[in-house]
Amino acid sequence: MALRVFNTLGRKLEEFTPLNPPRVGMYVCGPTVYGHSHLGHAKSYVSFDAILRWLRLSGYQVAYVQNITDVGHMTENDEDAGQDKLVAEARRRGLHPMAVAEIFTRSYFEDMDALNVLRPDISPRASGHIPEQIECARLLIEKGNAYVNNGSVYFDVASFWKYGRLSGRNVEEMEAGARVEVNPEKRKPADFALWKRAEPGHIMRWKSPWGEGFPGWHLECSVMSQKYIGVTLDIHGGGLENQFPHHECEIAQGECTTGQPFCRYWLHNNMVTLDGQKMGKSLGNSVCLKDLFSTTEPLRDRAGNILVEKSFEPAVVRHFILTSHYRAPLDFSNEALKGAEAGSYKLRDAVREIHKAALTRAVHAKSEPGAQATGSAAAATTLAPGATAPELGATARATGATALEQCSAAAKSDAVRTALTNVVRRFADAMNEDFNTAAAIATVFDFIRQTGTWVREGAPAEDLLAADALMQRLVGDALGLKWQDTAGGAAAEHERNALIQVLVDLRNDARKTKNFALGDQVRQRLAALGIELKDGPTGTTW
RNA sequence: GGUGGCGUGCCCGAGUGGACUAAGGGAGCGGAUUGCAAAUCCGUUUUUCAUGGGUUCGAAUCCCAUCGCCACCUCCA
Numbered sequence: 323m324a325l326r327v328f329n330t331l332g333r334k335l336e337e338f339t340p341l342n343p344p345r346v347g348m349y350v351c352g353p354t355v356y357g358h359s360h361l362g363h364a365k366s367y368v369s370f371d372a373i374l375r376w377l378r379l380s381g382y383q384v385a386y387v388q389n390i391t392d393v394g395h396m397t398e399n400d401e402d403a404g405q406d407k408l409v410a411e412a413r414r415r416g417l418h419p420m421a422v423a424e425i426f427t428r429s430y431f432e433d434m435d436a437l438n439v440l441r442p443d444i445s446p447r448a449s450g451h452i453p454e455q456i457e458c459a460r461l462l463i464e465k466g467n468a469y470v471n472n473g474s475v476y477f478d479v480a481s482f483w484k485y486g487r488l489s490g491r492n493v494e495e496m497e498a499g500a501r502v503e504v505n506p507e508k509r510k511p512a513d514f515a516l517w518k519r520a521e522p523g524h525i526m527r528w529k530s531p532w533g534e535g536f537p538g539w540h541l542e543c544s545v546m547s548q549k550y551i552g553v554t555l556d557i558h559g560g561g562l563e564n565q566f567p568h569h570e571c572e573i574a575q576g577e578c579t580t581g582q583p584f585c586r587y588w589l590h591n592n593m594v595t596l597d598g599q600k601m602g603k604s605l606g607n608s609v610c611l612k613d614l615f616s617t618t619e620p621l622r623d624r625a626g627n628i629l630v631e632k633s634f635e636p637a638v639v640r641h642f643i644l645t646s647h648y649r650a651p652l653d654f655s656n657e658a659l660k661g662a663e664a665g666s667y668k669l670r671d672a673v674r675e676i677h678k679a680a681l682t683r684a685v686h687a688k689s690e691p692g693a694q695a696t697g698s699a700a701a702a703t704t705l706a707p708g709a710t711a712p713e714l715g716a717t718a719r720a721t722g723a724t725a726l727e728q729c730s731a732a733a734k735s736d737a738v739r740t741a742l743t744n745v746v747r748r749f750a751d752a753m754n755e756d757f758n759t760a761a762a763i764a765t766v767f768d769f770i771r772q773t774g775t776w777v778r779e780g781a782p783a784e785d786l787l788a789a790d791a792l793m794q795r796l797v798g799d800a801l802g803l804k805w806q807d808t809a810g811g812a813a814a815e816h817e818r819n820a821l822i823q824v825l826v827d828l829r830n831d832a833r834k835t836k837n838f839a840l841g842d843q844v845r846q847r848l849a850a851l852g853i854e855l856k857d858g859p860t861g862t863t864w
Numbered sequence: 865g866g867u868g869g870c871g872u873g874c875c876c877g878a879g880u881g882g883a884c885u886a887a888g889g890g891a892g893c894g895g896a897u898u899g900c901a902a903a904u905c906c907g908u909u910u911u912u913c914a915u916g917g918g919u920u921c922g923a924a925u926c927c928c929a930u931c932g933c934c935a936c937c938u939c940c941a
Binding site for chain 2: 560598651
């Protein structure tokens with residue numbers, strides 16, 4: 323099944339065909355680094371991360387570029403500067419705006435790393451591409467698409483007939499609409515700035531042919547995407563709210579300078595709400611990711627109502643985001659997060675179970691002469707690092723959609739092979755239909771019911787290894803779910819497990835002699851340390 | 865005010881004309897298992913898809929109206 327994506331240009335599902343396969347040039351609007359990332363950022367970048375991962379797993383060589391906007395918003399005298407506490411704080415501490423940008427750029431990557439969002443191949447900074455932006459503005463003036471007025475440069479919207487096509491807007495109608503205030507320097511209200519004259523109080527300023535100033539808000543994306551990807555992007559992603567005017571302006575700038583289509587597929591993610599309401603700093607219900615990941619007390623809104631009662635690990639937040647579609651709005655709430663957490667941990671435990679069982683049985687199979695089948699040893703070798711490395715996403719990334727099919731082919735029994743093939747098909751069908759991660763996760767939940775059965779019933783090592791390999795591909799590589807480790811390094815983990823095993827053995831001895839009081843004491847004291855013992859038919863696990 | 869979109873069972877959320885007597889997860893309940901418990905497994909909770917009309921042999925899915933919410937028209941993922 324071919325990949326279909328919902329293209330905002332045309333507003334319908336279209337088969338995805340890159341300009342120069344297997345290469346794909348993908349650009350996603352990055353953050354403006356003036357504050358810590360919040361739930362909205364999480365939804366956006368987790369969504370595009372899933373898209374990126376699926377494209378790569380499908381065999382595309384994706385060049386992924388995402389900007390860092392560090393120009394244009396941090397000004398000394400802007401009216402909204404007073405509302406931005408962080409800029410206010412920066413000023414109070416005497417920090418340069420670039421220092422503020424640096425702080426929040428790092429913060430952004432920290433949060434995204436925690437969410438297991440793959441880093442872009444290139445993260446260009448707007449401030450690092452001023453000459454390119456000046457050149458673009460100059461070229462647009464030369465081509466008759468822009469004009470200079472009093473040290474600023476404006477794009478003449480009337481010169482580009484396609485303006486408004488992406489967002490389905492009619493420039494004439496908008497002019498009829500009541501705008502709050504129209505910059506008198508513009509010929510038409512819909513014209514937008516390519517370069518703005520810097521007023522005396524403006525800190526971030528660069529020399530240009532039109533005097534000192536700074537680039538317009540939309541210019542960086544056109545310039546930097548085309549610089550690193552080429553004149554025509556395959557995919558441009560971003561938040562729904564940026565459709566107009568931001569993306570519309572990007573198209574205008576990009577196409578007027580090159581005469582070529584700017585982007586083939588426009589993908590827009592929807593917004594988050596909190597308890598059904600818009601989330602916003604001004605509303606006092608904004609939840610920032612650092613708080614959500616590590617708070618030790620409930621997060622409250624301005625009125626003191628509890629928004630989130632405890633912290634949730636990044637993988638749970640990621641899991642929750644992926645259970646909805648990227649084009650659908652997602653409502654965060656304490657209850658929803660708790661539900662996602664329970665489900666996510668169920669998945670985590672099942673993924674760990676099949677992994678452990680596969681490795682254990684592979685080792686046993688090796689030690690039994692004659693019992694070793696082809697594939698088993700190789701698979702065990704491939705997966706062996708998984709015993710010590712992070713449990714997911716550590717498998718070597720194969721190219722092509724066949725990466726998933728290879729896993730199922732390695733199974734020994736027909737029944738398991740068929741089951742794995744079905745899982746691959748369902749999962750791929752879901753992802754190929756405009757990246758339906760919710761349906762993909764549903765497939766994985768059905769899959770863990772099967773792997774659980776195979777583990778209990780003692781399926782052959784080859785079957786378990788194949789199932790485990792597929793599970794890691796789906797959950798780790800495609801969905802990017804990587805839960806926190808219970809302990810530090812691999813060695814520490816090993817030692818810790820050995821110690822717990824001693825206590826478990828002692829407890830089981832006590833239970834055999836009906837000394838339940840002692841047995842329960844061991845269990846309770848381990849539970850107090852966060853180690854939960856579970857007695858099953860094949861022994862005690864934790 | 866204009867434009868685009870959404871509203872699914874107790875909760876979150878897929879599905880968008882017939883395989884839907886609605887995926888998957890959560891929660892509750894019952895059972896299996898267990899010395900107890902947790903986990904796991906099995907079953908169950910909803911003839912129902914904002915509301916009211918309409919089209920159709922047939923609608924959660926299409927049309928109209930109403931209500932609510934979200935986004936954009938001003939920087940915002």
